[in-house]
Structures are given as structure tokens and as C-alpha cells.
Amino acid sequence: MDQKKQEPSAVDMGLTLLCVAFKQHAGDDDKLSKAEFKKLVAEQMPAFSGKGAADDLFKGLDMDSSGSVDFPEFIRLIAEMAYVNFEVIKEIMGSK
Numbered sequence: 002m003d004q005k006k007q008e009p010s011a012v013d014m015g016l017t018l019l020c021v022a023f024k025q026h027a028g029d030d031d032k033l034s035k036a037e038f039k040k041l042v043a044e045q046m047p048a049f050s051g052k053g054a055a056d057d058l059f060k061g062l063d064m065d066s067s068g069s070v071d072f073p074e075f076i077r078l079i080a081e082m083a084y085v086n087f088e089v090i091k092e093i094m095g096s097k
């Protein structure tokens with residue numbers, strides 16, 4: 002096996018930072034309460050922190066109506082954000 006230490010890729014780092022941001026806000030129970038979610042949105046996704054926006058997002062993400070957003074629920078938001086980002090990148094870089 003190749004023992005050379007590989008540098009983490011940009012994708013690796015991006016995913017790791019996402020997981021760390023979730024974990025830091027979710028705490029020991031690995032779930033975001035509404036207050037924790039709103040704090041994460043305000044700090045990491047300021048574009049979504051308009052009046053009532055975080056509440057609406059939370060309601061949409063809490064699929065099982067448990068009152069908290071777990072990691073599988075959270076990554077649905079990340080997927081949607083990635084999609085929107087991709088549309089912007091396509092416009093900037095040009096697509097056929």
C-alpha cells in the first residue's frame with residue numbers, strides 16, 4: 002500500500018468543514034434544535050437569515066416533525082444549496 006500521505010482534496014476539505022459546522026452547532030445529541038439551526042444559518046449561511054427565512058427552512062427540513070434537524074435532514078439543504086451554486090457556476094463558466 003502507498004504510505005505517502007496524501008493532501009486532502011478541496012472536496013474532502015469542503016465536506017469536512019460542513020460536517021464540523023453541523024457538529025459544532027448540534028452538540029452531543031447530533032441534532033440541531035431550532036435555536037441551534039438559526040445560529041448556524043446566521044453564522045454560515047447569511048443569505049438565508051432574512052426575517053422568518055430560517056424558521057421556514059427549519060420547518061421544511063424537519064421531515065419527521067421531531068422538532069430538530071438531524072444530519073440526513075440537514076444535508077438536503079446542502080444538496081439544494083449545491084444545486085443553486087452549480088447553476089450560478091454554469092452561468093459564469095458558460096455551458097453548451
Ligand SMILES: [Ca+2]
Nearest residue numbers: 063067069070
Ligand atoms: Ca427531524
